[in-house]
Amino acid sequence: MSLNRRNFLASTAALAGASMLPRVAMAADTIKLGSILDTSGIFDAYGKPMDMAMRLAVAEINAAGGLLGKQVEVVAYDTQSDMALYSQYGQQLARQNKVDVVHGGILSASREAIRQTMRKTKTPYFYNVLYEGGVCDRNIFINGVTPAQQVEALVPYAMAKSGKKVYILAADYNYGQITARWIQKFVADNGGETVGVDFFPLDVSDFGSTIAKIQSVGPDLVIAPLVGGAHLSFFRQWAAAGMKDRIALASTTLGVGNEHKVLTPEEGNGIMVAYNYSQELDTPANKAFKDRWAAAYGDSNLIHETAVSTYQGVLTWAEALRQAGSMDRDALIAALESGLSVEGPAGRITVDPKTHHAVLDVHIMEFENQGMKVIETLPQRQPIDTQAVCDLSANPNDNTQYEIEI
Amino acid sequence: MDLTVIILVEMLYAVASLILISAGLAVVFGMMKVINLAHGEFMMMGGYATITAVNLGVNIFLAMLVIAPIIVGLIGLVVERLVIRHLYGRLVDTMLATWGLSLFFIGLATMIFGNTTTGISTPIPGFAIGNYQINGYNFFIIVVAVLLLVGMLTILKSTRAGLIARGAMQRSDMAAALGYSPDRIYMATFFCGSALSGLAGAVLAPLVGLVPTSGGAYIAKAFITVIAGGPSLIAGLFSSAGFFGIVNQVFTFAISPVIGEVALLLAAVVLLRLLPQGITTKFFKGKL
Numbered sequence: 001m002s003l004n005r006r007n008f009l010a011s012t013a014a015l016a017g018a019s020m021l022p023r024v025a026m027a028a029d030t031i032k033l034g035s036i037l038d039t040s041g042i043f044d045a046y047g048k049p050m051d052m053a054m055r056l057a058v059a060e061i062n063a064a065g066g067l068l069g070k071q072v073e074v075v076a077y078d079t080q081s082d083m084a085l086y087s088q089y090g091q092q093l094a095r096q097n098k099v100d101v102v103h104g105g106i107l108s109a110s111r112e113a114i115r116q117t118m119r120k121t122k123t124p125y126f127y128n129v130l131y132e133g134g135v136c137d138r139n140i141f142i143n144g145v146t147p148a149q150q151v152e153a154l155v156p157y158a159m160a161k162s163g164k165k166v167y168i169l170a171a172d173y174n175y176g177q178i179t180a181r182w183i184q185k186f187v188a189d190n191g192g193e194t195v196g197v198d199f200f201p202l203d204v205s206d207f208g209s210t211i212a213k214i215q216s217v218g219p220d221l222v223i224a225p226l227v228g229g230a231h232l233s234f235f236r237q238w239a240a241a242g243m244k245d246r247i248a249l250a251s252t253t254l255g256v257g258n259e260h261k262v263l264t265p266e267e268g269n270g271i272m273v274a275y276n277y278s279q280e281l282d283t284p285a286n287k288a289f290k291d292r293w294a295a296a297y298g299d300s301n302l303i304h305e306t307a308v309s310t311y312q313g314v315l316t317w318a319e320a321l322r323q324a325g326s327m328d329r330d331a332l333i334a335a336l337e338s339g340l341s342v343e344g345p346a347g348r349i350t351v352d353p354k355t356h357h358a359v360l361d362v363h364i365m366e367f368e369n370q371g372m373k374v375i376e377t378l379p380q381r382q383p384i385d386t387q388a389v390c391d392l393s394a395n396p397n398d399n400t401q402y403e404i405e406i
Numbered sequence: 407m408d409l410t411v412i413i414l415v416e417m418l419y420a421v422a423s424l425i426l427i428s429a430g431l432a433v434v435f436g437m438m439k440v441i442n443l444a445h446g447e448f449m450m451m452g453g454y455a456t457i458t459a460v461n462l463g464v465n466i467f468l469a470m471l472v473i474a475p476i477i478v479g480l481i482g483l484v485v486e487r488l489v490i491r492h493l494y495g496r497l498v499d500t501m502l503a504t505w506g507l508s509l510f511f512i513g514l515a516t517m518i519f520g521n522t523t524t525g526i527s528t529p530i531p532g533f534a535i536g537n538y539q540i541n542g543y544n545f546f547i548i549v550v551a552v553l554l555l556v557g558m559l560t561i562l563k564s565t566r567a568g569l570i571a572r573g574a575m576q577r578s579d580m581a582a583a584l585g586y587s588p589d590r591i592y593m594a595t596f597f598c599g600s601a602l603s604g605l606a607g608a609v610l611a612p613l614v615g616l617v618p619t620s621g622g623a624y625i626a627k628a629f630i631t632v633i634a635g636g637p638s639l640i641a642g643l644f645s646s647a648g649f650f651g652i653v654n655q656v657f658t659f660a661i662s663p664v665i666g667e668v669a670l671l672l673a674a675v676v677l678l679r680l681l682p683q684g685i686t687t688k689f690f691k692g693k694l
Contacts, residue, residue, distance in 0.1 A: 040521075041521070042521060042617070042619065044521050045521060045522045045523075172664070198662055198663065199662075199664065200663060200664070201664060201667075203622075203623050204663060204664075204667075205613075205614045205615075205620075205623060206420075206423070206613075206663075207663075208416050208419060208420075208541060208544065209416050209420075209655060209658040209659055209663060209666070210663055211539075211541070212409070212412045212413065212416055212538065212540070212659075213659065215412075215537070215538050215539065216409055216538075229523040229615045229616070229617040229620070230614070230615065230620075230623065231615075232523050232525070232614075232615030233613060233614040233615050236525060236527065236528070236612070236613060236614065236615065237541060237613055239527065239528075240527065240528040240530075240531075240532055240541045240542070240543055240612070240613070241532040241539050241540055241541040242531060242532025242533065242534075242539045242541075243532070243539050246539060257522075259523065262522070262523050262524060262525060262615065263525075264526075264527045266527060267527055
């Protein structure tokens with residue numbers, strides 16, 4: 001057979017058409033949910049339970065008949081706690097797998113690595129982690145607590161229990177710096193005084209001199225937004241110095257990765273925290289969630305704050321899709337911006353139309369025998385920090401992470 | 407007044423922990439000229455050995471002072487037989503090999519213990535000095551460091567084994583001519599160095615949250631202390647740990663812990679500019 005240009009074009013076009021057929025067919029009968037999480041490497045303590053939560057939510061949606069009459073298919077990538085892999089797999093999810101939605105990202109750096117890709121490719125993106133606040137982008141939905149939601153609840157409670165003089169120990173990067181500023185603001189608002197602020201790089205693990213310094217200042221309360229394994233040493237050394245019964249201690253991070261199960265009861269008991277979720281939350285929704293988790297994975301020990309956020313993120317997306325009634329991104333965003341709410345294991349979560357952050361319950365808790373005992377529930381807190389800088393209904397083309405001035 | 411006592415204790419503690427962190431490396435690097443980049447991982451394994459033993463119901467002091475050093479020493483022995491002994495005298499090659507080892511041990515610990523923070527609480531309660539509370543465990547670390555230095559000095563100076571070891575390090579060919587096997591002596595020395603690293607990791611374990619990558623936090627300080635110490639093993643260790651510990655704590659109390667770390671590094675740079683071969687080339691010359 002002689003190969004002229006017309007023959008060649010015709011046959012290649014046919015081939016290309018044939019190879020595209022199964023894809024088109026597949027895209028027609030499943031909805032693709034892209035997931036991008038660190039399920040190995042140093043952040044896997046966060047990422048693994050988040051992955052389990054995402055898969056549990058999808059399995060439940062599929063068991064109930066799927067969405068818009070289609071099954072949900074998970075396309076998951078493990079970024080191995082390597083920020084470089086986020087941009088690579090983010091591109092792959094959006095451009096190659098052409099997923100309909102992306103859930104994931106853990107550190108703020110990982111979120112920023114993929115956020116612009118999702119925006120450009122018009123792939124709706126759900127970031128399900130508590131973080132420092134301020135992201136303003138119409139394409140992203142965030143359902144973790146922000147510093148203001150947490151600190152606004154924690155500071156008055158902790159000060160009422162201890163006293164007016166507060167000392168802050170924070171991790172030295174944007175989360176710690178921003179959170180420390182919010183703590184100072186709310187301490188002042190509640191008639192207190194910040195008597196000292198110290199920042200620590202993430203690898204500092206010796207807090208002996210700091211503990212002596214705190215005593216020489218003599219505060220009533222220490223608030224510690226410290227992050228990671230090395231910083232856990234502070235809580236150990238604080239207890240070892242016998243300080244636990246002398247000065248009250250609160251944290252905005254301890255327990256997110258189930259750290260309260262690492263500290264012994266003598267070291268942990270009485271530390272005050274505030275989050276959206278606790279395994280000890282005594283509600284029928286949480287009990288049922290823990291039972292379903294245990295049925296799927298053996299036991300429910302691994303559930304933590306960001307895992308529940310991920311679960312609630314998938315629920316929110318699914319509910320929006322049902323209301324939108326189509327796979328169109330703008331219809332989905334419109335449904336989410338209609339003030340949509342879902343009931344999750346940690347209570348009601350409402351999408352704030354102005355900021356795409358979440359209005360949610362914040363629970364004030366105290367560590368008790370390696371659990372987090374719920375003391376008080378503050379229902380439906382607004383993300384006031386991000387609301388102060390971000391208004392997507394007035395300015396839908398905004399695409400910034402604001403550093404919030406206080 | 408009370409604060410002065412507290413600051414003094416914290417300084418002694420800083421010096422003692424530098425001595426502990428560096429002792430194993432001082433033996434392996436100072437005596438054998440092997441750059442062991444897996445030193446931090448030996449400490450990490452000492453920590454895990456302690457925590458595992460304590461969780462199995464062993465007395466914590468037994469676990470820290472006996473079990474952990476022996477286990478890490480044995481691991482060191484295997485490493486020496488399989489890897490290090492082929493590389494004596496090849497400084498750069500040992501660096502590469504031990505760096506690989508450090509990655510291997512981090513991976514191994516991650517597989518066995520998982521990538522989560524573990525730990526045990528300190529066995530000694532805090533107590534009050536005047537109006538201040540202080541960590542009672544600090545004193546334990548100071549005591550261990552003093553005993554360690556005295557023990558090393560005694561062994562190297564007044565026992566036959568110490569004499570043979572020192573001889574073999576200076577002139578291995580002469581030691582061999584006198585009927586001692588340098589190969590055996592190196593093996594034993596590496597065992598001791600690893601055991602000391604294991605001991606350090608074990609004793610510091612109750613103060614920190616341990617993860618498989620914890621070793622990285624110690625390695626830089628250990629090398630700085632040993633290199634700034636210079637040729638004399640014990641005098642060098644003591645003088646450079648003393649100098650850096652005090653500099654670190656003065657700036658920590660005066661300004662902040664971050665500045666304390668910066669001051670330590672700056673002091674090391676200045677010191678090595680003035681005394682490139684280490685403190686003991688100028689002071690305590692010829693001492694052990």
